[in-house]
Amino acid sequence: MEIINTLKGEHIKELLKNNRRIDTRAFMEMRHVKVKRGVLPQAEGSAQVDLGTTKVLVGIKLMPDDPMPDTPNQGNLITSAELLPLAHPEYETGPPSSESIELARVVDRGIRAGNCIDLESLVLEDKKVWSVYIDLYILNFGGNLFDASTMAAMAALLDTKIPKYENGIVVREERVKSLKIDNIVSSTTFGKIDNYMLLDMNDNEEGMADARVTICTDGTSIRAMQKGLSGSFKPEEIGSLIDVSLNEHEKIKRILEK
Amino acid sequence: MGSSSNKPELLKNGKRLDGRDFNELRELKIEAGILKNADGSAYLEWGNNKVLAAVYGPKEAVPKHFADPTKAVIKCRYAMAPFSSLEDHGRTGPNRRAIEISKVAKEAFENVIILNDYPGAQIDIFMEILQSDGGTRAAGITAAAVALANAGIHMRDLIYSVSVGRIGEHMAIDVNKIEDNYSDADMPVAISPRNNELLLLQMDGGLTKKQYEESMVMILEAGKKIHEVQRKALEDYYSINKKNTEQE
Numbered sequence: 001m002e003i004i005n006t007l008k009g010e011h012i013k014e015l016l017k018n019n020r021r022i023d024t025r026a027f028m029e030m031r032h033v034k035v036k037r038g039v040l041p042q043a044e045g046s047a048q049v050d051l052g053t054t055k056v057l058v059g060i061k062l063m064p065d066d067p068m069p070d071t072p073n074q075g076n077l078i079t080s081a082e083l084l085p086l087a088h089p090e091y092e093t094g095p096p097s098s099e100s101i102e103l104a105r106v107v108d109r110g111i112r113a114g115n116c117i118d119l120e121s122l123v124l125e126d127k128k129v130w131s132v133y134i135d136l137y138i139l140n141f142g143g144n145l146f147d148a149s150t151m152a153a154m155a156a157l158l159d160t161k162i163p164k165y166e167n168g169i170v171v172r173e174e175r176v177k178s179l180k181i182d183n184i185v186s187s188t189t190f191g192k193i194d195n196y197m198l199l200d201m202n203d204n205e206e207g208m209a210d211a212r213v214t215i216c217t218d219g220t221s222i223r224a225m226q227k228g229l230s231g232s233f234k235p236e237e238i239g240s241l242i243d244v245s246l247n248e249h250e251k252i253k254r255i256l257e258k
Numbered sequence: 259m260g261s262s263s264n265k266p267e268l269l270k271n272g273k274r275l276d277g278r279d280f281n282e283l284r285e286l287k288i289e290a291g292i293l294k295n296a297d298g299s300a301y302l303e304w305g306n307n308k309v310l311a312a313v314y315g316p317k318e319a320v321p322k323h324f325a326d327p328t329k330a331v332i333k334c335r336y337a338m339a340p341f342s343s344l345e346d347h348g349r350t351g352p353n354r355r356a357i358e359i360s361k362v363a364k365e366a367f368e369n370v371i372i373l374n375d376y377p378g379a380q381i382d383i384f385m386e387i388l389q390s391d392g393g394t395r396a397a398g399i400t401a402a403a404v405a406l407a408n409a410g411i412h413m414r415d416l417i418y419s420v421s422v423g424r425i426g427e428h429m430a431i432d433v434n435k436i437e438d439n440y441s442d443a444d445m446p447v448a449i450s451p452r453n454n455e456l457l458l459l460q461m462d463g464g465l466t467k468k469q470y471e472e473s474m475v476m477i478l479e480a481g482k483k484i485h486e487v488q489r490k491a492l493e494d495y496y497s498i499n500k501k502n503t504e505q506e
Contacts, residue, residue: 096354098357098358098360098361099361101354101357101358101361102358102361102362104354105354105355105358109462110462112462113443113462113463113464213459220466221464221465221466222461222464222465222466222467222470223462223463223464224461224462225445225459225460225461225462226362226459226460226461227362227365227456227457227458227459227460228362228365229365230365230366230368230369231369232369232450232453232455232456232457233455233456233459234453234454234455234456235454235455235456235471235474235478238456238459238470239467239470239471242467242470243467246467
């Protein structure tokens with residue numbers, strides 16, 4: 001396995017010198033995206049996103065809950081990620097890895113900072129509020145979990161219906177209205193391999209990356225960023241990736257809303 | 259980024275609540291080499307933040323299968339003490355936020371530590387936040403860089419970290435707790451001063467590209483001052499120790 005990865009890595013780097021990628025894409029070209037909403041009707045919202053060979057399933061559940069002490073007039077948003085052991089030979093059962101925590105927190109940050117959900121519309125009677133649980137289920141790792149997960153979470157939120165809540169009881173069979181979505185964010189993750197910048201790395205490329213940065217925007221503002229891996233970026237490199245990210249937004253938004 | 263409700267004013271007569279200018283850092287003090295058992299250590303006070311950083315190693319990596327025969331492995335722990343804030347008692351040990359910060363801090367240090375000089379070894383970096391007042395990851399990383407140098411770990415550079423926030427249309431360096439909670443954006447970074455490259459970059463809230471660029475100018479300017487305090491902490495430590503040896 002090790003030797004195959006080394007050879008593949010050398011091949012990837014050799015191709016980059018000739019302006020080519022291992023799967024023939026342009027440097028700033030995203031893989032084909034397929035979004036399916038409402039795949040799990042028993043969840044309040046759901047979506048599956050295929051980004052190349054990466055497969056992410058998101059389920060949304062709503063629970064009546066106490067509000068956070070500092071936000072008594074808002075619903076709660078809780079995001080977690082499961083890198084399922086069936087998604088990759090190196091994923092194992094056990095407590096959440098730092099990778100899965102980072103993934104969940106970066107997705108959460110984009111959606112939260114983008115004010116995507118109208119949390120103030122989630123206040124119930126008796127000082128209760130809805131907690132919106134976003135569960136990211138990684139079904140197959142094919143690189144770039146960040147963008148696939150944000151897309152899947154956004155699509156699932158757009159699919160979410162709020163159940164009936166009466167006298168402190170949730171009637172899940174009856175759904176009264178759609179979850180109010182105020183804004184749509186899109187995530188774009190770039191890799192840096194030998195000073196070449198690539199959008200949407202596949203798994204082979206990700207194995208070779210020196211640095212990685214995720215930029216989440218709503219088309220006008222940057223809403224969240226996260227740099228990863230031990231390589232570095234020049235400030236102006238991030239600046240030009242921000243431009244790409246802002247430009248990609250409309251395209252991703254259209255795919256999500258379809 | 260806190261709630262939009264009950265948002266306090268963060269500016270008074272065009273200045274920040276603590277009287278600082280937008281490009282002004284809080285007072286920063288660092289002392290190197292204060293823990294006897296650690297191979298390197300630093301105590302930092304940055305505004306009301308109080309941070310203890312320590313480095314153990316290079317030492318044999320444990321468990322054995324964790325070792326890399328070509329280079330050192332870095333373990334990094336950032337954690338906030340349960341009594342560190344004005345709020346209720348927190349939980350002991352790293353929570354999900356702390357695990358994420360530990361990860362991105364580790365990746366930043368891996369950039370400058372010459373890992374290949376220590377094959378099969380492990381280097382532990384600890385950042386304990388004893389008192390917090392906004393910008394604790396910046397304080398932790400800035401202190402840990404000094405602790406690494408104090409431990410004599412081979413490094414390409416002495417890195418620093420600082421956070422920028424947006425208050426309305428103003429970018430403000432080194433945001434404190436209340437600014438952090440209610441600002442319109444927050445962007446912590448870690449920088450390698452030798453080439454001004456970004457080793458850590460996180461951000462949330464809302465920023466235009468122009469505001470990002472403005473922030474970077476501010477960061478690199480403030481970084482010179484932070485770097486100077488780090489250098490001085492190390493110089494002080496070694497000049498004091500030299501004097502002591504001469505006296506003996």
